[in-house]
Amino acid sequence: MEEIGRTGGAEAVINLKSGSSVPISYHPCFGPHEDLLLLEADDKLVSDIFHERVTLRGLPDEDAVLCTESKTYAIKFVGNSNSMFLIPPPSICPGDAQVSDTNNNDNPLVSVLKIVPGNMELVEVSPRLDKLKEILLANPFGAGDVEAMMDVDDDLDHNGKRDLALYTWSDLVNTVQASDEELRNGLQSLSAIEIDGYWRVIDENYLDVILRMLLHNCVLKDWSFDDLDEDEVVDALVADEFPSQLASHCLRVFGSKVNETDKWKLEPRLVCLHFARQILREEKMRLESFMEEWKKKIPDGMEERFEMLEGEVLTEKIGIETRVYIFSVRSLPSTPAERFSVLFKHRSKWEWKDLEPYLRDLHVPRLSMEGLLLKYTRRAQPKADAPPVFSAR
Amino acid sequence: MEIRVKCRCGEEECSQWAIVELQGVVETQASFQGSIQNLEIGRLCHSDSSQGTYTFTVGYHELAGSKVTLKKPLLVLKKLQFDEVSGKATELEVVGIIRTKILFKTRPKPLISGNNLSLSLSLCSVLDWNKLKPLYCFIISSSFRVFKAIKLCSLCLFF
Numbered sequence: 001m002e003e004i005g006r007t008g009g010a011e012a013v014i015n016l017k018s019g020s021s022v023p024i025s026y027h028p029c030f031g032p033h034e035d036l037l038l039l040e041a042d043d044k045l046v047s048d049i050f051h052e053r054v055t056l057r058g059l060p061d062e063d064a065v066l067c068t069e070s071k072t073y074a075i076k077f078v079g080n081s082n083s084m085f086l087i088p089p090p091s092i093c094p095g096d097a098q099v100s101d102t103n104n105n106d107n108p109l110v111s112v113l114k115i116v117p118g119n120m121e122l123v124e125v126s127p128r129l130d131k132l133k134e135i136l137l138a139n140p141f142g143a144g145d146v147e148a149m150m151d152v153d154d155d156l157d158h159n160g161k162r163d164l165a166l167y168t169w170s171d172l173v174n175t176v177q178a179s180d181e182e183l184r185n186g187l188q189s190l191s192a193i194e195i196d197g198y199w200r201v202i203d204e205n206y207l208d209v210i211l212r213m214l215l216h217n218c219v220l221k222d223w224s225f226d227d228l229d230e231d232e233v234v235d236a237l238v239a240d241e242f243p244s245q246l247a248s249h250c251l252r253v254f255g256s257k258v259n260e261t262d263k264w265k266l267e268p269r270l271v272c273l274h275f276a277r278q279i280l281r282e283e284k285m286r287l288e289s290f291m292e293e294w295k296k297k298i299p300d301g302m303e304e305r306f307e308m309l310e311g312e313v314l315t316e317k318i319g320i321e322t323r324v325y326i327f328s329v330r331s332l333p334s335t336p337a338e339r340f341s342v343l344f345k346h347r348s349k350w351e352w353k354d355l356e357p358y359l360r361d362l363h364v365p366r367l368s369m370e371g372l373l374l375k376y377t378r379r380a381q382p383k384a385d386a387p388p389v390f391s392a393r
Numbered sequence: 394m395e396i397r398v399k400c401r402c403g404e405e406e407c408s409q410w411a412i413v414e415l416q417g418v419v420e421t422q423a424s425f426q427g428s429i430q431n432l433e434i435g436r437l438c439h440s441d442s443s444q445g446t447y448t449f450t451v452g453y454h455e456l457a458g459s460k461v462t463l464k465k466p467l468l469v470l471k472k473l474q475f476d477e478v479s480g481k482a483t484e485l486e487v488v489g490i491i492r493t494k495i496l497f498k499t500r501p502k503p504l505i506s507g508n509n510l511s512l513s514l515s516l517c518s519v520l521d522w523n524k525l526k527p528l529y530c531f532i533i534s535s536s537f538r539v540f541k542a543i544k545l546c547s548l549c550l551f552f
Contacts, residue, residue, distance in 0.1 A: 010411035013437065014460075014493050016447075021438035024413065024449075028430050035472040038491070042465045049468060049487060050404040056396040056485070056551060064548040066398075079542035085413040085434075086469075088489065112434065116412070119467055120546060174395050 008109040009090035024085070027111035036086070038119035040078075045122065058177050066122055067179040074125045079118035086114045124365040127178030129186040130334050135175065136192055139164040142203035149195075149243060166198040191253045195245060202249065208278055210250045211271070213240055215299045225301055226265040228255070233264070272304045273312055277326060280313065284325040287315060311357030314347075329358050336362055340376040344392035351387055396551055398470070400487040407487065410469050412494035413437065415449065415456055417501075437495065447495050453504050458497030467491040472551060483551055 012022050041049060048054050048068045056064050056075075066073045087110060167175065176183060192201050217236045218225060230248060237247035254271050255264045275297040279290065291306075298304045311329040315322050327346065333339050343350065343358055364372060373379065377390040402408070419434060435451035449456045469489035475482055 010409050010489075013411040013413065013495060014409060016437065016439040018439050019441045021436050023433050023436050025431055025433045026429050030430050036488075037470045037472065037485075039468045039470055040463075040465050041468055046466055046468065046490070047404065049398055050400050050402075050407070052398065052400055054398040056398065056548065057394070058548045059394055060548055062548055063545040064551060075546040076543050077546050079544075080414075081541070082414050082416050083418055084494075085415075087411040087413060089408045089410065110437070111431075112413075118542070121543075 009111075010087045011089065012110050013087055022110050024087075025111045027088070027113040030111070030113060033114040036114060038086075038116055040119050040121045057173065059175070062177065065125065065128070065177045067177075070179050070181040072125055072127045072177060072179050072182060073122035076121045076123060077118055078121050080116075084116040084118075085112040086116050087111065088113045126334065126364060127182035127186065128176065129178055129182070132172065132176045132178070132183070132186050133190060133330075135165070135167060136190060136199065136201045139166065139200075140203040141193075141195060141200040142206045143209075145195075145200075146206070146243060146246070166200070168197050169194075169199065172199060191249075193245070193249045193252075202246065202253075204274075204277070207250065207253065208274070210237065210242055210246060211254060211274060213237060213242065214247075214250055214254075215271075218299070225268075225299075227258070228264045228266070230262050230264060266302075268302045268304075269308045271302060272298055272308050276304075276309055276313065277328075280324065280326045282326075284316075284323045287322040287324050290324050311360065314354065329361060332358065334362070336364055336367075336372055336376060340392070348391055350390045352390070353387070355390055394548065396483050396485060398485045398487065402487070404490075408489045410489040410491045412467075412491055413449065413497075414494050415458070415497040419451060447497075449495075449497055450504070451501075454501040455504050456497040456501050457499050458495055460493055461496045462493050463491065485551065 013024075016022060045054070045068065053069050055067055057067050058064050064075045066075055090109075172183060172187075173180070176186075178186060187199060190201050192199050194200075214233065214237065217223070217233070217240075218228075221232075221236065223229075223232070228251065230251060233251060234244050234247040237250070238244050251264045254274065255266045257263070258265050272294075276290075276294055279285070279293050279297065285293075294304055312326065313324050314327040315324050317323075332342055339359075339362060343355070359369065359372070362369075362372065367375070373390065376393055378393050379388050379390055381388045400407075421429060421432070435449055438448045438450070440446050440448055447458050447460060449458065467490070468487055469491065470485045471488045473484045473486055475484075
């Protein structure tokens, strides 16, 4: 048998010609080399990694996640009981260049740098956006902030709120385990806004004041809800002493853009829902009195329908009386296990039409809605023609 | 906390690393005092036969295996730590990629014939074959199953 040429290292193993042989030795720098890690990745991820579009995110006490531009992956360490001899390319000695230099001449052809105990694998997971919600809602932007914003010279204004944490985009990236795209979507679904470099959610009561002023202006200036000019709206609200940034934010929260124009239309569902929340707050109300009060709050030209409140309120029957109260999907955890646990703690049996609005936003990689229900619920059908009822597993 | 995964080479130029995987553990004799560095483990041979099999001769044992292309490649990452003025920072750098391994998953065959003995003799003095033997026996009894343990990685691992 004849030894192959002077290439050596990993090449010599991979391209070992049929009929030839090569000795394998321990590397001059053989050792634990704990700074060398193996990561298993599919071709799409490999390309992302080579283009430096990948980061690891989390706090030191959290399980690490790997984020591409649009996805989040949990990192699992897979130990292997086999001996895996790691063979580097020739004349590489990570961490200790000197040894390899002095031994260069009698370097064995193929050598083992390290015995690898296993490798890391990636599993796609949902982004951990509950934390985003938690940290932003801890310090919402309210009327007090507006005063501070309008009156920057007033250094005496230390009402305690200043001490609460504020988050820039890079603070969020360092705190929340989600990819950039998922983080942006998360901020959007929270209706967050960047003010002076910090991402904030607007206090619901303050939003209520702006919205009512906006509706008031619509009546006064005879604007149509479906054809609002952003500049006109902002100018009117600024005249009423609202910051212009928050005026246009109000349009974003309660409306949508009319096909590529500068015009906005208010979404009746969002406006009606807002007023329902303002009425109910922490209370449980008789359905009839709630509907009556709700109707009173809705501006002329909009029509309230109870279906608009899907996923936001629940009803319960006590005797002949039906009561309605707030139970918002937005306040529920986003991981399936926790979501179902909260749902079944709240109510032990759910009909599908009640349950569905509280599951609609759950997107779990590799698991369909059917799969989720199988995993977390028990399905019962009292009669063949009765709707199925779901309870905890 | 955010750790960047950097890469100085492109996908094409990234250097190839390799893995030789076998069951059991190769150990040096208890009495062996010297440094393990540069010590020869065994000889890898790509046999002439049409099946394209590989053998790995370690001492008196011969393993038969094959070249396996990994379904998903393994990236070799190196943890880089440096002290900046602002404090400690960590980065991961891609230093290589592994697309193939030579896998030996069959039971080892003891070599007795004179021909092959010369190959393994050189190792005889450093590797304790009496000790190695029971180790292989243990694996054979557990039907040669590869044991894999999975746990979540804490971010601490990377600091």
